[in-house]
Amino acid sequence: MTAPPGPLRQIAIVGGGSAGWMTAAALSDTLGPNCKITLIESEAIGTVGVGEATIPPIRNFNQRLGIDEATFVKETSGSYKLGIEFVDWARKGHSYFHPFGQYGAEFDKVPFYHYWMRESLAGSIDGLIDDFSMCWAMAKAGKFTHPQADRRKIQSTFDYAYHFDAGLYAAYLRKFAETRGVKRIEGRVCDVNRNNEDGFIESVVLDSGAEVAAEFFIDCSGFRGLLIEGALEAGYENWQHWLPCDRAVAVPCAKQDTITPYTRSTAKEAGWQWRIPLQHRTGNGYVHCSEYISEDEATETLMSSLDGEALAEPRTLRFSTGRRRKFWDKNCVAIGLSAGFMEPLESTSLHLIQYGILRLIALMPGRDMSPLLAREYNNQTATEYERIRDFLILHYKATARDDAELWRYCSSMEIPDSLQYKIDHFRASGMLVADERELFANPSWIAVYLGQDIVPERAPAITEMRQQVPVAERMQAISQAMQDAVAEMPEHAEFLNRYCRSPIAV
DSSP, rough: OOSSSBBBBBBEEOHHHHHHHHHHHHHHHGGGGGEEEEEOTTTTTOOOOOOOBBOOOHHHHHHTTOOOOOHHHHHTTOOEEEEEEESSSSTTEEEEEEESBBSSSSOOSSHHHHHHHHHHHHHHHHSSGGGBBBHHHHHHHBOOOOOOTTTTGGSSSSSOOEEOHHHHHHHHHHHHHHHTEEEEOOOOOOOOEEEEOOEEEEEEETTTEEEEEEEEEOOOOGOOOOTTTTTTTOOOEEEEETOOOOEEEEEOOOOOOOOOEEEEEEEEHHHHHEEEEESSEEEEEEEEOTSSSHHHHHHHHTOOOOOOOOOOOOOEOOOOEEEEEESSSSTTTOOGGEEEEEOGOOOOOHHHHHHHHHHHTOOOOOOOOHHHHHHHHHHHHHOOOOOHHHHHHEEEEEOOOSSSSSHHHHHHHHHHHHHHHHHHHHHHHOOOOTTTSSSSSHHHHHHHHHTTTOOOSSOOOOGOOOOSSSSHHHHHHHHHHHHHHTSSSSHHHHHHHHHOTTTTOO
């Protein structure tokens, strides 16, 4: 059945949580009152709600909606995030920092990190490249302020994201969306009606007997994939052989006096543990592989390593890392966990929601539902998932740990050719092979390569052709400038209290 041309008049979003309400907020803000948007969710189902750490692009999403940052951080009991500290990943007793910003400051035609590699390999400098990260200098000192716009200053070389309560964020966006005309319906979808001719979804039936019709459906139903998989059978590409963790035990605990401006990821025997500081509590979780540890053992490991009193009973989430074979099928797009799951190692869950929404807006169909738009959406989204997948695999593959079965498996496993190609380039000559559209830019790859002991055999050749550049002096000046800048910054907690203190912070 071919629909007449013209813009969409009715969109139904199935599922709430972060995915549903981020979608509703962005679409209502962009499409305006001429398109009726309905969101269906059931309070009885609940949401995952553990994705509390983000990466810098979330700021662009909020800015696009005109959300004031201080108000947002206050309303979500949030804190600031300068990066992720990885503990015991390369080997026990070792840690490194993945920063949201560049290393050093550019002072020549050759990138700073090229010179750092040359000097490090020559033994001219000691320490880690972390020592030249403005993010790490601030993070380890417990400081935070906004970056400066003046590119000549060292205070311009860092970026930041947030930690926040995902449930409070969804509630905040619900108010935003409902103010702009989004209608929320309470109920559980129990049936899906499809057109007999083309298989398009015509309506969903709720447990109350009510029927909700629309021209376009967005599946935000979480792992179930109620529409994209349950009704349309889009298929799933499982990546568990590369990313073997398939469980996460999560629990909040009482906050500490110091609210660190970074996330911590600590490698454990059968996975890794996250620590995410908010203003009113600390989020904790143990992501693990059920093949190597039982649920009870994983829960005990997590509960015994909290740095505060547990505030709830721990709960376990089950997942399979991977993606849908089709994200957009017929007149349905999956966004959020219904589209796929990338374990939370690099805080990409909300980013994938965000870019799924923005990609949909850019490729917004009319009522005729052009299959070319769906094809392009699927191509772009699949590529993004695969690039993120490769970056996550790098963390597991690049380990010298042989003290547990999981790490022995990961260090010896075959990896995608796309990732092996990148590793080979970096190991041979310190060269970074990347596409400008990749989410994780050069500093991110450098952090994990060097942090997990993938050291180049030699520095990029061009550094040997620039011997006249006073590298040692420039690097010393950068180091001093960083120390001076951090000394003038406020404590992270002080910054929060001054500008965006949460009303629920104790």
